[in-house]
Amino acid sequence: MEMNIIETINRFPDQSSCIAYLEGLRWQNEPECPYCKSKRSSKRHETYRHQCHGCNRSYSVLVGTIFESTKLPLTQWFLAISLILNAKKGLSARQLSRDLGVNRKTGWYLQMRIRKAMQEGEDVSLFKGIVEIDETYIGGKKANHSKKKRQARRDNKLQITGYQDKQPVIGLLERDGRIRLQVVDKAHGVTIKPIIEKTVSKDATIVTDGFGGYAGLSKIFREHQVLNKDKEQYARGKYHTNTIEGFWTLLKRGIYGQYHKISARYLQSYLDEFTFKYNHRDNRLIFDVLINKIAAVT
Template structure:
C-alpha cells in the first residue's frame, strides 16, 4: 500500500507508480480486490483482452476496464501523472497553483487546472452523515477580506455581505464548523444570516454537542437546539472562556486565506466551494497515513 505523501518523499510516490501498468494494478486492487466485476451487469465472469487493460464480460458481452464510471474514464493523460498530481496536492498545505502543478508534472496550464478540479471533486466530503460531537467551534469568514483591523473589518464585511463594493473585491461569506480534535466542514453562504447558517449547523452537529461562537446575531437561538452554546463577546476582548474558544477555526482561516491569496491569488465564487473542499479534505485527513488511498478510493468507486 502506498505511503501517504505527508509521510514519505514525493519522489517515492512517483517511483512507486512509474507506468500505466502499476497504476492500473493498484486501481484494480482498490476497486475490485483484484477480482474484476463488470460495471454493466456486475458479473464476475470475464476474459482478459490480451495486450490491453480491458476485460470482456462473458455474461453481457460488453468490454470494460477498471476506469469505467470513474473520474479517470476517457482521460488522455497517463495515470502515473494523475497519481503524481494527487500526491503533490495532498502534500501542499497551502494549496498548489495550476501553473506550478503543470510545471511539476509536465503538462500545460489548462490540463493542470482540469486535473485540480477533478481531484477537488473527489475531495468533497459532503456525504458524511456522522454528526459532529463534543466541542464545536463555529465561525464565519469572508473570502476577499477587508484590510486593516480584523474585528472591525469582519463587522463591515457582515454588513456588506453579498454586494459588490466600489473599489473593493467582492466578498463571499463562508461558514466553518470545526469539531475539536476532529473534522472540519466549510460551506459557501449566499448571505451570512441565521436563515442560511442555522440549517447547516443543525444538519452537521449533534444536539448533544457544545457550540462555541462569537456574538454574531446569526447564531442567536442555537441554545434551544443544543446541549450548550457558549457565546464569546469579542467586542469586549473575550476570546476564551476556559476550554471554550474559537482559536482553532480562526487559525485555520489564516491558513486558508494564505493559500487562496498566496497560491491562487483569486478564486471565483463559482469554484470557491471546490477550493474549500480541497482544504477540508487535507485538514480532515492530516493525521492519516492512508490519505492517498482514501482519495483514490473516492475517485475510483462510482
C-alpha cells in the same frame, strides 16, 4: 506524513502498476462489469480492458472514476495527487502544470477532478464534543476593484462597504477532530442554522462569537457558549474559537498566496481540498484514502 514524490514514482513506475493498484482496491482483483455487474469476463489481449461475458461490453477499472476517458497516463494522475496532497497551502494550476510537463488548462482540469474526489459527502457522523463555529469572507480588496466597477459605484452613489463583493463561508470545527466548510449566499441565520443542525450533534457544545445569525442555537443544542468579542472576550476557559480562526489564517494564506483570486463559482471546490487535507492531517495513508475514494464507485 503524506507519500512524497519519490515514493510515488517508486511505487507506481508505470501504467501497469497503477491499473493493478486500482483493480485491487475496486474489485479485490475480481473484475466486475460496471454496466451489468457480471463477474464473468476475460482480459482483452495486450490491453487493460476486460470483455464482459454477460452484456458483451468491454470495460476497464477506470469506468465511472475521475480517470475515465483520460488521455494522460495514470502515473501523471498519481503524481498530481501526491503533489496536491503535499502542498499545505495549496498548489496553483500553473505550478502543477510545470511540475507535470503539461499545459495550464490540463493542470487546472486535473486539479478540479481531484478536488471533486475530495468531497467528504453528507453521510459522515455528526460532530460531537466542543464544536467551534465561525464565518469568514473570501474575496478581493476594495482597492483591487476595476476602474469601471468603482466608477459604476460612484455613478450610482453606492458605498463599497466591508464585506460587499466578498463570498461568505461558514466553518464548523470539531475540537481535535474534523472541519466542514460551506459557501453560503448570505451569512444569515436562515442559511447557516440548517447547516449547523445537519452537521452537529444535539448533545454537542457549540462555541461562537456574538454574531446575530447564531441566536437561538441554545434551544437546539445542549450548550451554546457565546463570546462577546466586541468587549474583547476571546475565551472563557476551554471555550474559544482560536482553532477555527487559525484555520482561516491558513486558508487565506493559501488562497491569496497561491491562487491570488478565486471565483465564487469554484470556491467550494477549493474549500473541499482544504477540508480533506485537514480532516486527514494525521493520516499517513492519506494518498491511499483518496485513491480509495476515487475507486469506490457505486
